[in-house]
Amino acid sequence: MSVDTSFKFDKDYVSKFSSERQEPSWLAELRLQALEQAQSLPMPKPEKTKIDNWNFTEFKHEVSGNKQVAFHELPEAIRELIGKEEEAGSVLVIRNGAVAYHSVTEELKDKGVIFTDFATAVREHGDLVRNYFMKDAVHVDEHRLTALHAALVSSGAFVYVPKNVEVDIPIQAIYFNDDGETGIFNHVLIVTEDNSSVTYVENYLSTNDESPSVANIVSEVFAGAGAKVIYGAVDNFAKGMTTYVNRRGRAARDGRIEWALGQLNDGNTISDNTTHLVGDGSYTDKKTVSIGRGDQKQNFVAHAIHYGKHSESYILTHGVMKDTASSIFNGIAKIEHGATKSNGEQTERVLMLSEKARGDANPILLIDEDDVTAGHAASVGTIDPIQLFYLMSRGISKTEAERLIIHGFLAPVVGEIPLESVKSRLIEVIERKVK
Amino acid sequence: MSTPNLKIEDLHVAIDDKEIIKGLSFEINGGEIHAVMGPNGTGKSTLSAALMGHPKYEVTGGKAFFNGEDLLEMDVDERAKAGLFLAMQYPSEVSGITNADFLRSAINAKREEGDEISLMKFIRELDKKMEVLEMDSSFAHRYLNEGFSGGEKKRNEILQLMMLEPKIAILDEIDSGLDIDALKIVAKGVNEMRSPDFGCLIITHYQRLLNYIKPDKVHVMMQGRIVKSGGPELAERLEAEGYDWIKEELGIEDETVGQEA
Ligand SMILES: Nc1ncnc2c1ncn2[C@@H]1O[C@H](COP(=O)(O)OP(=O)(O)O)[C@@H](O)[C@H]1O
Ligand SMILES: [Mg+2]
Numbered sequence: 001m002s003v004d005t006s007f008k009f010d011k012d013y014v015s016k017f018s019s020e021r022q023e024p025s026w027l028a029e030l031r032l033q034a035l036e037q038a039q040s041l042p043m044p045k046p047e048k049t050k051i052d053n054w055n056f057t058e059f060k061h062e063v064s065g066n067k068q069v070a071f072h073e074l075p076e077a078i079r080e081l082i083g084k085e086e087e088a089g090s091v092l093v094i095r096n097g098a099v100a101y102h103s104v105t106e107e108l109k110d111k112g113v114i115f116t117d118f119a120t121a122v123r124e125h126g127d128l129v130r131n132y133f134m135k136d137a138v139h140v141d142e143h144r145l146t147a148l149h150a151a152l153v154s155s156g157a158f159v160y161v162p163k164n165v166e167v168d169i170p171i172q173a174i175y176f177n178d179d180g181e182t183g184i185f186n187h188v189l190i191v192t193e194d195n196s197s198v199t200y201v202e203n204y205l206s207t208n209d210e211s212p213s214v215a216n217i218v219s220e221v222f223a224g225a226g227a228k229v230i231y232g233a234v235d236n237f238a239k240g241m242t243t244y245v246n247r248r249g250r251a252a253r254d255g256r257i258e259w260a261l262g263q264l265n266d267g268n269t270i271s272d273n274t275t276h277l278v279g280d281g282s283y284t285d286k287k288t289v290s291i292g293r294g295d296q297k298q299n300f301v302a303h304a305i306h307y308g309k310h311s312e313s314y315i316l317t318h319g320v321m322k323d324t325a326s327s328i329f330n331g332i333a334k335i336e337h338g339a340t341k342s343n344g345e346q347t348e349r350v351l352m353l354s355e356k357a358r359g360d361a362n363p364i365l366l367i368d369e370d371d372v373t374a375g376h377a378a379s380v381g382t383i384d385p386i387q388l389f390y391l392m393s394r395g396i397s398k399t400e401a402e403r404l405i406i407h408g409f410l411a412p413v414v415g416e417i418p419l420e421s422v423k424s425r426l427i428e429v430i431e432r433k434v435k
Numbered sequence: 436m437s438t439p440n441l442k443i444e445d446l447h448v449a450i451d452d453k454e455i456i457k458g459l460s461f462e463i464n465g466g467e468i469h470a471v472m473g474p475n476g477t478g479k480s481t482l483s484a485a486l487m488g489h490p491k492y493e494v495t496g497g498k499a500f501f502n503g504e505d506l507l508e509m510d511v512d513e514r515a516k517a518g519l520f521l522a523m524q525y526p527s528e529v530s531g532i533t534n535a536d537f538l539r540s541a542i543n544a545k546r547e548e549g550d551e552i553s554l555m556k557f558i559r560e561l562d563k564k565m566e567v568l569e570m571d572s573s574f575a576h577r578y579l580n581e582g583f584s585g586g587e588k589k590r591n592e593i594l595q596l597m598m599l600e601p602k603i604a605i606l607d608e609i610d611s612g613l614d615i616d617a618l619k620i621v622a623k624g625v626n627e628m629r630s631p632d633f634g635c636l637i638i639t640h641y642q643r644l645l646n647y648i649k650p651d652k653v654h655v656m657m658q659g660r661i662v663k664s665g666g667p668e669l670a671e672r673l674e675a676e677g678y679d680w681i682k683e684e685l686g687i688e689d690e691t692v693g694q695e696a
Binding site (some may be wrong): 317386391404410 | 478487488489490493510512514515516520521523526527529530531532536537540541544545578595599
């Protein structure tokens, strides 16, 4: 594997990048150390997907543009995602790596909730960030991409919810690249203290259909005891973007993390969504939809690791494969010894729309404890020609009939998604992708 | 508008290279109701599926015209848009699509872009027709046929018939699995459609349904052909005496397809 070109970023570059942002020294040091580790660490090895030839090196790192604009100056595509300004609530828009728009409701401020971009967070809430950043959830030295992430992280968001605070209105972040070349090194850190709750929704978009770039994204979510986090995401990068996205959660006693992920990139993608159910009675629910089209290759992991007693995980994945796209869906429920009375359930369904597409559903149960329940179901199928005949016999065209069947196939996941905004955005992107 | 017409000449249909329909001719016009009767396994469903364009059934010979146009050249959706309808013996279940969304897509498929049926009008029509069929309004929002009982599926086929208003409809065993009350309701739905602009081919192997929907002509099918045609009295005789007398008359030992010498 060629590594030479990975390191156009040297120590001087990283030091300068850090100091220009007036970062605390702990982060500057962490970056330099990570950069060094990146040189010797291997690339990740996603099961059954070869990534040797994927572009992880060609991208621009310097963030472009750094001025905030008024709401009406945001691109229309972004305004549509947010809705009306006065009803928008708390929103962060990051465009080509820099904050373009940011609003936080008075209510959140009064409650002591922090919602800010990553660069501001490390300056203003450095100690808090330091307690969680790439320590207990995602580690710097897992492989080269996590190390590169730590070395080069440039934007993202920080959400902090104090004890007993419930945030009723979803917090929204939009990460948008439209200069065709800037890479996305985004870090999202969500920390909820005991008995709090928050809903965070993010949209990733880019316009680089032709030009190559890289997204290297890490999200770390901490649900305190009795806390509840709902995390919704719609990934929709253009074809030129190679994506590594790692969204990882840790749930303390009776903590809940619910994921609703629309994995709708057009470029090659590795996506890992792992939840550590650390505390007794902790709970996670993962609902994901994905569509593969063109010749893109994708590898999805939905992983729940049970440590706590009475912990529960539910994984529901539906994928649609078109053209010559290829996707591997790995669902893993791991129940550690001592996690008695735990329950892990998973379902993976793949619908193939083309004979040349590939879709593998691999449900895996790894159980080191006797006193548990677990189950899995998986299927890979094609559109039933008799169903198609039935719909067409009512005058519906083949294209429209297929569209209905695909929607129907994804409905059990999309319909269950607890956030209306994510749901309607998903439907819209799905509509575009299956056309 | 001219009177609807479906004309079949010497039709041959095969499935998996096995010939099932072996030279069948027949014609129906708007305003007429025909019954096709025959024991199980004589090719009735094969005939109806082939006319609608089912992918598994291959037409190996003969012709079919719908309002003068070559039916066999049309795609399935084009046949429907031309005004042909098939109420299926075993309707598919389609998960994730509500009955209402499906019906609206089907209605709009026949209309020009920009001339889609308004939601209000659609709901009004749907409510009215579901009332005729004594269907609970919750059926509009259930997934298409998913988990419907046999009888509910049949009613749903008739609901589609009434909403789509085709020119010629083929009802394949719409009566099977229905109790007498449901049978009357389905008959009421079909009778509401009766007009000079609507022709209907009722496929059944009981005479029961024909007590409620009076046919103009009755055809008996055996061994993949129409072996006898007549008026409503033919259906009554079949009900009273069964099919044996026809077999004797025609020297048929086994009426099913593929068993003949
Ligand atoms: N999908 C099929 N595959 C194989 N054979 C079939 C299929 N459908 C019908 N047949 C055969 O065709 C013959 C006629 O069947 P069908 O048209 O269903 O008769 P009917 O509707 O009169 O009961 C039977 O011998 C049946 O076994
Ligand atoms: Mg039949």
